[in-house]
Amino acid sequence: xxxxxxxxxxxxxxxxxxxxxxxxxxxxxxxxxxxxxxxxxxxxxxxxxxxxxxxxxxxxxxxxxxxxxxxxxxxxxxxxxxxxxxxxxxxxxxxxxxxxxxxxxxxxxxxxxxxxxxxxxxxxxxxxxxxxxxxxxxxxxxxxxxxxxxxxxxxxxxxxxxxxxxxxxxxxxxxxxxxxxxxxxxxxxxxxxxxxxxxxxxxxxxxxxxxxxxxxxxxxxxxxxxxxxxxxxxxxxxxxxxxxxxxxxxxxxxxxxxxxxxxxxxxxxxxxxxxxxxxxxxxxxxxxxxxxxxxxxxxxxxxxxxxxxxxxxxxxxxxxxxxxxxxxxxxxxxxxxxxxxxxxxxxxxxxxxxxxxxxxxxxxxxxxxxxxxxxxxxxxxxxxxxxxxxxxxxxxxxxxxxxxxxxxxxxxxxxxxxxxxxxxxxx
Numbered sequence: 001x002x003x004x005x006x007x008x009x010x011x012x013x014x015x016x017x018x019x020x021x022x023x024x025x026x027x028x029x030x031x032x033x034x035x036x037x038x039x040x041x042x043x044x045x046x047x048x049x050x051x052x053x054x055x056x057x058x059x060x061x062x063x064x065x066x067x068x069x070x071x072x073x074x075x076x077x078x079x080x081x082x083x084x085x086x087x088x089x090x091x092x093x094x095x096x097x098x099x100x101x102x103x104x105x106x107x108x109x110x111x112x113x114x115x116x117x118x119x120x121x122x123x124x125x126x127x128x129x130x131x132x133x134x135x136x137x138x139x140x141x142x143x144x145x146x147x148x149x150x151x152x153x154x155x156x157x158x159x160x161x162x163x164x165x166x167x168x169x170x171x172x173x174x175x176x177x178x179x180x181x182x183x184x185x186x187x188x189x190x191x192x193x194x195x196x197x198x199x200x201x202x203x204x205x206x207x208x209x210x211x212x213x214x215x216x217x218x219x220x221x222x223x224x225x226x227x228x229x230x231x232x233x234x235x236x237x238x239x240x241x242x243x244x245x246x247x248x249x250x251x252x253x254x255x256x257x258x259x260x261x262x263x264x265x266x267x268x269x270x271x272x273x274x275x276x277x278x279x280x281x282x283x284x285x286x287x288x289x290x291x292x293x294x295x296x297x298x299x300x301x302x303x304x305x306x307x308x309x310x311x312x313x314x315x316x317x318x319x320x321x322x323x324x325x326x327x328x329x330x331x332x333x334x335x336x337x338x339x340x341x342x343x344x345x346x347x348x349x350x351x352x353x354x355x356x357x358x359x360x361x362x363x364x365x366x367x368x369x370x371x372x373x374x375x376x377x378x379x380x381x382x383x384x385x386x387x388x389x390x391x392x393x394x395x396x397x398x399x400x401x402x403x404x405x406x407x408x409x410x411x412x413x414x415x416x417x418x419x420x421x422x423x424x425x426x427x
Contacts, residue, residue, distance in 0.1 A: 042079065042083050046085045049064075049086060059090065068087060071083025071086070077121055087101055088127050091131040107145075110125045114151055114155065119163055122163050123162045126152065129143055129170050130166060130173050133174050144184065148170075149184055152171060153188045156193065165204045168194065169212075173215075175212060175216050178219070182216045186226060191230050191232075194209050194213060195209070195232055199235070203246060206245075207246035210246050214249045214252050217232070217256045218253075224264055232253075233268055233273065251293055251296050255298075265299070266307070269307065269310050274297070275314060278316050281323075287332070294320065294323075297340055301340075302347070309353070311344050313350075318356065324362075324365065338364065345369060349376055354369050355386075357369045358370075358392055370414065374409075378417055393422070
């Protein structure tokens with residue numbers, strides 16, 4: 001155990017242990033040793049493997065998988081736990097190591113451990129299955145083939161927070177790979193229970209529930225609609241307002257739902273989703289939260305003039321512009337702001353919002369605004385009048401556009417809506 005603790009804390013120590021050929025000596029006659037020896041040996045394997053894929057590969061090359069598989073079959077629960085931990089640490093690094101673990105027969109043994117009465121063993125086994133299934137469809141399929149989804153959903157009723165989190169994580173890592181896998185998870189009737197768990201007092205459980213919801217609804221309109229019909233929008237919006245640690249998957253789930261159709265986006269608007277997202281933007285949250293919030297707003301506002309107007313009325317255009325022009329903003333944030341403004345503005349007919357952007361926006365954003373004015377002004381007398389009185393026409397004359405560019409064409413169309421004398425006056 002002492003060697004295991006030292007190896008776990010320091011990768012250099014783990015490398016020294018491997019160089020001293022400790023593993024072959026440790027694994028010799030593993031089956032004949034008592035449970036305390038087995039637990040210590042497996043703990044050492046886990047401690048070495050956790051550091052890197054290179055050290056994990058050495059553990060495997062030194063025949064470390066053989067005692068691990070033996071440990072999963074042991075009668076002692078503690079030995080099984082140590083072996084399941086070791087499997088997870090080996091598999092989590094990459095798909096090659098995960099395939100090696102699967103080929104050694106780990107998945108059926110982990111599923112058997114999952115059905116053990118001991119809750120701690122269930123937790124660790126579910127975690128190891130998650131580490132295997134996250135990499136590829138093929139690895140996820142190896143988990144599905146053992147009827148694991150049904151067993152996981154049954155275990156979900158156990159009132160243990162860590163176990164619930166691990167189960168939700170496994171299901172999310174299965175569902176993310178394809179529509180078919182998501183449908184298998186849904187058919188196991190994990191919803192709406194998953195949505196209810198977004199209100200769980202343990203924020204890790206709530207985050208895992210939001211992540212599973214995101215992985216399911218990202219695939220198709222039908223899966224998103226099922227989640228919406230189960231109360232998913234209200235659950236996600238409440239989660240975003242209640243906790244910060246689970247915001248990213250929750251906000252992304254709303255974005256995927258909205259992206260599938262204008263009606264689903266409208267359902268988010270009707271549930272005050274835009275108000276909640278605007279509130280998140282105003283908090284000046286970290287870059288990751290801000291980025292996914294901007295993307296989700298784009299998915300909601302892109303569908304129609306009404307969707308766009310709701311975004312505008314929440315004063316989100318101005319916030320996006322301030323983030324875009326902030327020298328401290330990352331290039332990723334600026335790109336997302338520009339893409340969202342482009343998406344939402346292409347349907348915007350809300351003159352007041354367009355005018356407000358015209359005053360402060362840089363040229364690369366102004367072109368989206370002027371494209372809208374070039375569509376609106378030729379057919380709307382009141383809009384033309386307002387455009388003059390608000391200073392819009394004067395602002396247009398101050399813009400220097402490249403000849404034959406889109407911006408230049410828009411300016412030409414706008415100017416043609418007014419008498420030549422008026423255009424010259426503002427020039």
